[in-house]
Amino acid sequence: MSxxxxxxxxxxxxxxxxxxxxxxxxxxxxxxxxxRAKTEGTFPYAADLWAExxxxxxxxxxPHPHARIVSVDTTHARAMPGVRAVLTxxxxxxxxxYGRGIVDRPVFASEVVRHHGEPIAxxxxxxxxxxxxxAAAVIVEYEVLDPVTDPEQAFDAAPLHPxxxxxxxxxxxxxxxxxxxxxxxxxxxxxxxQDPAPIGAEAGLAVPRPDGGxxxxxxxxxxxxxxxxxxxxxxxxxxxxxxxxxGVPGATADREDxxxxxxLGLLALKTGCPVKLTATREESFxxxxxxxxxxxxxxxxxxxxxxxxxxxxxxxxDAGAYADTSSDALAAAVSxxxxxxxxxxxxxxxxxxxxxxxxxxxxxxxGAMQVCAAYEAQMDKLARKLDMDPAELRMRNVMSxxxxxxxxxxxTCPAPVAELLTAVRDAPLPPLPKDxxxxxxxxxxxxxxxxxxxxxRRGVGYGLGMVHMLGAEGADEVSTATVKVQDGVGTVxxxxxxxxxxxxxxxxxxxxxxxxxxxxxxxxxxxxxPPAGPGCRGRHTWVSGGAVERxxxxxxxxxxxxxxxKFGMSTELLQIADGKITSYDGVLSTTVExxxxxxELWATAQCRPHPTEPLNETGQGDAFVGLAxxxxxxxxxxxxxIGSVRVVELSVAxxxxxxxxxxxxxxxxxxxxxxxxxxxxxxxxxxxxxxVRHPDLTGYALPTALDAPAxxxxxxxxxxxxxxxxxxxxxxxxxxxxxxxxxASAVRAATGxxxxxxxxxxxxxxxxxx
Numbered sequence: 158m159s160x161x162x163x164x165x166x167x168x169x170x171x172x173x174x175x176x177x178x179x180x181x182x183x184x185x186x187x188x189x190x191x192x193r194a195k196t197e198g199t200f201p202y203a204a205d206l207w208a209e210x211x212x213x214x215x216x217x218x219x220p221h222p223h224a225r226i227v228s229v230d231t232t233h234a235r236a237m238p239g240v241r242a243v244l245t246x247x248x249x250x251x252x253x254x255y256g257r258g259i260v261d262r263p264v265f266a267s268e269v270v271r272h273h274g275e276p277i278a279x280x281x282x283x284x285x286x287x288x289x290x291x292a293a294a295v296i297v298e299y300e301v302l303d304p305v306t307d308p309e310q311a312f313d314a315a316p317l318h319p320x321x322x323x324x325x326x327x328x329x330x331x332x333x334x335x336x337x338x339x340x341x342x343x344x345x346x347x348x349x350x351q352d353p354a355p356i357g358a359e360a361g362l363a364v365p366r367p368d369g370g371x372x373x374x375x376x377x378x379x380x381x382x383x384x385x386x387x388x389x390x391x392x393x394x395x396x397x398x399x400x401x402x403x404g405v406p407g408a409t410a411d412r413e414d415x416x417x418x419x420x421l422g423l424l425a426l427k428t429g430c431p432v433k434l435t436a437t438r439e440e441s442f443x444x445x446x447x448x449x450x451x452x453x454x455x456x457x458x459x460x461x462x463x464x465x466x467x468x469x470x471x472x473x474x475d476a477g478a479y480a481d482t483s484s485d486a487l488a489a490a491v492s493x494x495x496x497x498x499x500x501x502x503x504x505x506x507x508x509x510x511x512x513x514x515x516x517x518x519x520x521x522x523x524g525a526m527q528v529c530a531a532y533e534a535q536m537d538k539l540a541r542k543l544d545m546d547p548a549e550l551r552m553r554n555v556m557s558x559x560x561x562x563x564x565x566x567x568x569t570c571p572a573p574v575a576e577l578l579t580a581v582r583d584a585p586l587p588p589l590p591k592d593x594x595x596x597x598x599x600x601x602x603x604x605x606x607x608x609x610x611x612x613x614r615r616g617v618g619y620g621l622g623m624v625h626m627l628g629a630e631g632a633d634e635v636s637t638a639t640v641k642v643q644d645g646v647g648t649v650x651x652x653x654x655x656x657x658x659x660x661x662x663x664x665x666x667x668x669x670x671x672x673x674x675x676x677x678x679x680x681x682x683x684x685x686x687p688p689a690g691p692g693c694r695g696r697h698t699w700v701s702g703g704a705v706e707r708x709x710x711x712x713x714x715x716x717x718x719x720x721x722x723k724f725g726m727s728t729e730l731l732q733i734a735d736g737k738i739t740s741y742d743g744v745l746s747t748t749v750e751x752x753x754x755x756x757e758l759w760a761t762a763q764c765r766p767h768p769t770e771p772l773n774e775t776g777q778g779d780a781f782v783g784l785a786x787x788x789x790x791x792x793x794x795x796x797x798x799i800g801s802v803r804v805v806e807l808s809v810a811x812x813x814x815x816x817x818x819x820x821x822x823x824x825x826x827x828x829x830x831x832x833x834x835x836x837x838x839x840x841x842x843x844x845x846x847x848x849v850r851h852p853d854l855t856g857y858a859l860p861t862a863l864d865a866p867a868x869x870x871x872x873x874x875x876x877x878x879x880x881x882x883x884x885x886x887x888x889x890x891x892x893x894x895x896x897x898x899x900x901a902s903a904v905r906a907a908t909g910x911x912x913x914x915x916x917x918x919x920x921x922x923x924x925x926x927x
Contacts, residue, residue, distance in 0.1 A: 182670035183883065186820035189662050190679070191655075202404035203376045204360035208431035211362075212241055214424050215288035216417075216434070217278040217295050218443060219270035222847025223304040223317075223513040226268055226277070230296040234280060237294060239287040242427045244279045244420065251392030255415055257382070257518070259480035261320055264390055264419050270299070271317055271478035272515050273848050274443025279420035281432050304513035304847040308452065308475040311510040317478070324476055324509040325484045327491045329776025331563040332502030338458030338466035342538040346455070346531040347914045349841035350475075351448035353520055354859055357406035358441040359417045362433045363425035370397030371422045376405040378654050379691035383415060384684045390419050391426060398422070402682040405656050414445040442852035446481050446518025447842055449474040449509075451490070451527040457535045458502075463543050463550045467502035468495045468535075468563075472528065474509040474517070481518035483509040488630055489524030491776055492564050496532040497574045497623045497786055498554040503563035505776065513847045519693060521832065522624050522894035529622045530915055533898035537618070537905050547902070548582045548619055555621070565777040570784055570886075571876035573812050574621060577788035580810035580872035581619070587792055587806045587867070589615065601794055601801035612798040614924075615805075618902025620789045622895030625781040626695045626887045630771040634696060634782070637687035638704035640668055640712050641759040645750045647677035652689040653701035654682055658889065659821040660697040664705045666817065671709035672716070673733035673749050687761075695785075695887020698817075703764030703882030711760035716752055720745060767880060783878055787811045787891040789830070791899035795907040800919030802904055804834055804866035807896060812874040814886035825889040827868045833896030835860045841916050 181187055194200040231243040246253060246267040256262050266275050278295045282288040305314045311322040361375035370393060377383045380400040388398045417436060424432040436444065451474050458467040472490050476483035491507040536554075540547040555574040561567055601613065627634045638651035647668040655661040665677040680686075689701050717728040720738065730741045739746045772778045792805040807830055816822055839858035843850040851857065877884025897915055905912045908924050 181666065181675065183666050183817050185666065186818055187662050187666055189659070200404065202357055202360070202406055203362070203374065204357060204435050206362040206374055206403065206433060208362060208364055210430050212281045212283060212424070212428060212430045212432045213285040213288045214421060214432050214434035215280050215285070215292040216276050216420060216440065217292040218274045218276055218440070219266065220273070221270055221299055221301055222273045222306070223302040224270050224299040225302060226266060226270065227298040227300055229277065231278065233296065234291040234294040237287065237291050239283040240280060240291045241283065241430065242281040242424055243291065243295065244423055244427060245277065248423065248427065249390060252389040255386045255390060255419065256480060258482050258484050259320070259324070261318060262416065262479040262516070264416065272513055274515065275478070276416060276420065279424055281424040281428050306512055306514055306844070306847045308473050308510050308512055311512050317511050317513060322511045324480045324511060325487050327487060327507045327772060327776050329491050329503065329505040329563055331504070331565065331777070332467070334502070334504060336458070336467045336502040339461050340459045340539065340542055341456060342535055342542055343456045344531065344535055344538060344911070344913060346453040346534060348451040348527040348530060349916055350450045350515070350844065351520060351836045351840045352442060352842050352857060353445065353447070354854070354857065355406060355441070358436045358438050359414055359444065360435040361418055361421050362431060363421040364431045365425045365429050368397065370399070371425050372399045372401060373418055373422055374401045374403045375418050377402050378405065378656050378693070380652060380654065380682060380684050381688040382691060383418060386415055387419060387422050391422055400684045402654050405654060417444055438854060439852045442842065442857070443515065443849055446516045446520070448520040449476065449483065449486055449517040449523065449527065450514070451475070453527065453531040455531055455535050457539055459539050459543070463539065463545050463553050465498055465500050465554050468500050468505070470494045470505045472505065472507040474507070475512055475514055476509045477512060477514045477516040479511070479516050481516055482523065483517060485629065486524040488772060488780065489625060490528050492562060492780060493525045493623055494528045494532065495563050496529060497556050497572070497621050499556050499560050500563060505563065514844050515842070515849060521829065522890040525622065525624045526836065526894040526897065529620065529894050529898045530901060533620050533902055534913060537902050548578065551619060551621060552578055563776070564772060564780060566779045566781065568784060570878045570880070571812060571814070572784065572786060573874045573876055574786050574788070576874055577786060577810040577812060577872065578619070578621060581788045581790035581808045584790065584808045584869065584871045586617070601796045601803040609796070609798070612796050613794050614797050614907040616793050616795060616903040616905070616907025618791045618899055618904070618906050620791070620895040620899030620902060622787050622891050622898065624785055624887070624891045624894055626783040626785060627699060627766060628694070628696070629769055630780045631769055634690065634700050635763055635765040636689040636697070636701040636704045637761065637763045638701060638708050639759060639761040640705065640708040641757065642672060642674065642712055642753065643757040645674065645676065645753065647672060647674045648680060649677065649705055650680045650686055651701055651705060652682050652684070652686040653697040654692045656692045658692065658697065658825065659818060660701060662821060663698060663702050663817055667702060667705045668709050671706065671713050673736050675736065694890065698885055698887060699881050700764050700766065704762050706882055707762035707764060708760045711762060712758045715758045715760065716749070720752060764882065783881060783886065785812060785886040785888070785891045787895045789892065789895045789899040791896070791903040793900060793903040793907060795904055795922050797908055797922065797924040800922040802838055802917060802922055804838070804900055806867040806869060807899065808869045808871045809892060810872040810874070811888065811891065812876060812886060813888055814878045814881060815875050815884040816873060817883060817885050822888055823870060826870060826892050829889045829892035830868050830896045831860055831865050833893045834864070834866060834900060836915060837897035837900040838916050
């Protein structure tokens, strides 16, 4: 067929290429079902919801990071025209606290406020402006207290919470404490507070039910967990609360704030009307959890050839006012404190403590990202002291399958770290910028920046990172899925939320691949479906995808069994491809539609990975289901006079197990790398004396499209993990973990400065004259 004939005419008289059937099944770059709606702006986000008789909500938040509440007077707010309800801690009928890990965070502060922005009261009114004015009219008398904002001071400070200031302490001990190396390097490192910065701020709608229950329409990534927390707060049975997932605008963490949802349902139950709450960007910054700011002290011992002998470290996580997932983050930080390197002797102490800073919680690669920045800085120091190439030093120490983590767990999954490092090390370097006016934009600082070409130095650095997949330390990871087929159309019912990680697309691909169907849909998610768990750490690709695969295979057996029986053969001798069922010998050939004969087939299945165990009193235990690894080489240009940094290129090699959707996988890696660049150079939520400074997207500097560097994926290692469904690994967290360390390493190479803080401040990249 000629090029001209492969076009179709449009009403405007122009021609566009004819679109053939979209490739489908595992391994194809299947387009997401909601891609067109999101591109055109017609996708229904939670902020777009509406209901008859709608009321609007607003929340009053504390202006102080630490204060005693003397009194709360709601008289004036209740008297305002249009106000339908004003709630405080006295109006919570059930459990007054909540939490994802430890239940320690109040729905409304009662006696003490422990962080800036903590909710005090909530209002429902007939207009959003009225609700905001009524919230501002609630009079709160505070006795302001000195905040504890330095996590090191939390050990000796008066308890900020009835549970005390220490959330968890892990003293990991592995090997011989007396071991020592010929070469020793030490370092002190600080990692700042990164915000998830979701594209859309939190929003939701609560609708009371005639039976006394309530429905919450929110962008939840853990609907059953949110339902159970809400039911406990409302003093209702879990089946009286329904969470309907609507319009998740993408999640780079468990982005929703449960404390945002709980007042919403309380107001709906109190007023008997639908209530909508849309957070401002400031409220979003104040309400949800952030990445743990971390202080790290390291000492590395190596022999004369650069092989690691012992690693000693102290890791202090600032959990903020409440525990949230800090225990999990600390376990990851301590377990991965040595990185993907063979370390025969490791002694790591880790603490997570409460302060009066904003709450910290789950953000991609929590714990692992902070220690990666520190241990890679240590590797650079060792290389410099030993006068060795940084890549060669790393190559002499990388782990592989069969090696042992400092926790005593054997690495049984594929760990091709040497292959990844070799790929980025040997990739061609980008060309040097030309010293000419037309290439001025290449300078750090951009067009017409302050930089001078003569002050620009180029640096090349490396980062090797690792993360764990799924939950850890005995977490029961389980998901349930149902697959139905009728009239040649497949439907997947699973409460795994599509947060941008691609589960909804993957589910379609699995059913297409297993049953030979072209048209497959994924049902909307709500809590009437069986639980699938939260959407983090790649668990839906593994656990929920595994459940979908098992259910689809059960339907496949139902479909093929009658045919196999009729022709006297086993179902294993039949195959489905391109909508046709054929036997190995060609005797049988029919279509899936003919074999269905108008029947409806369905099956429900669960997937539960092998169990793990908690770390013991010395930090030992098989705590993780699986691991993923990444190597990144960063190339940066630094103006050593003013300290501005431009990331020229990041070369990425990653072990992915198996590529299920090439386009989606590449996009996830590129997005993760870019998020890591933000943590390396610009993103730092500043909280002087516990007060969130500039809680907006002007004061909080996210990397834009102009800041995003060239990202080259130089190698994807497909060595399947035999215990994972499809053999695939999580892909988005590990580049977030690795890229900040790589960028910092490159800045060190360009400037010779230690660079011991993230994000990198300009003064850290300035080379003093003389």
